[in-house]
Amino acid sequence: MKDIKIESTLTVYEDYNELPKAVASLMDQAINIRLKAYAPYSEFLVGAAILLDNGEVITGNNQENASYPSGLCAERTAIYYAGANYPDAKIVMMAITAGSLKQPTNSPIPPCGACRQSISEYEVNQDSPIEIYFMGTSGKVVKSNSLANLLPLGFDRSFL
Numbered sequence: 406m407k408d409i410k411i412e413s414t415l416t417v418y419e420d421y422n423e424l425p426k427a428v429a430s431l432m433d434q435a436i437n438i439r440l441k442a443y444a445p446y447s448e449f450l451v452g453a454a455i456l457l458d459n460g461e462v463i464t465g466n467n468q469e470n471a472s473y474p475s476g477l478c479a480e481r482t483a484i485y486y487a488g489a490n491y492p493d494a495k496i497v498m499m500a501i502t503a504g505s506l507k508q509p510t511n512s513p514i515p516p517c518g519a520c521r522q523s524i525s526e527y528e529v530n531q532d533s534p535i536e537i538y539f540m541g542t543s544g545k546v547v548k549s550n551s552l553a554n555l556l557p558l559g560f561d562r563s564f565l
């Protein structure tokens with residue numbers, strides 16, 4: 406018997422203003438789409454913007470439903486649109502921002518487990534890392550160089 410240690414290194418930016426220009430521009434698009442989220446039940450608005458290697462930017466926000474489980478997170482709304490419309494493009498990076506209408510959201514909001522699994526599918530298929538940046542509405546921004554850093558022991562097609 407032995408233990409295994411799983412380590413991830415993430416980068417933390419003090420705030421939005423520290424981001425490289427291209428990332429700030431993608432985050433701007435995530436912020437814009439967050440403001441259009443349909444989240445009347447949770448009042449928690451999330452926006453995601455994806456940069457593809459062909460230069461296209463795809464955005465998405467959370468879409469809730471009176472039948473709660475029928476709703477979908479912002480990250481999956483965006484990534485499934487990208488997969489549907491640009492199946493041959495690689496995903497370079499994703500910017501995510503979330504904010505509650507009920508309280509300040511000043512800490513970085515990471516993608517949920519189901520979204521990590523969904524993003525992982527595309528990262529594994531394209532065989533190149535997807536950079537993920539996530540924040541609240543203000544405050545620190547966290548960068549992960551790869552989705553894999555956020556999903557240790559991921560389940561992928563190699564097991565099937």
Ligand code: THU
Nearest residue numbers: 447449451467478479516517520
């Ligand atoms: N949500 C996202 O859009 N992305 C996440 O990664 C976490 C949660 C949405 C789902 C739901 O509409 C609201 O936030 C509250 O969970």
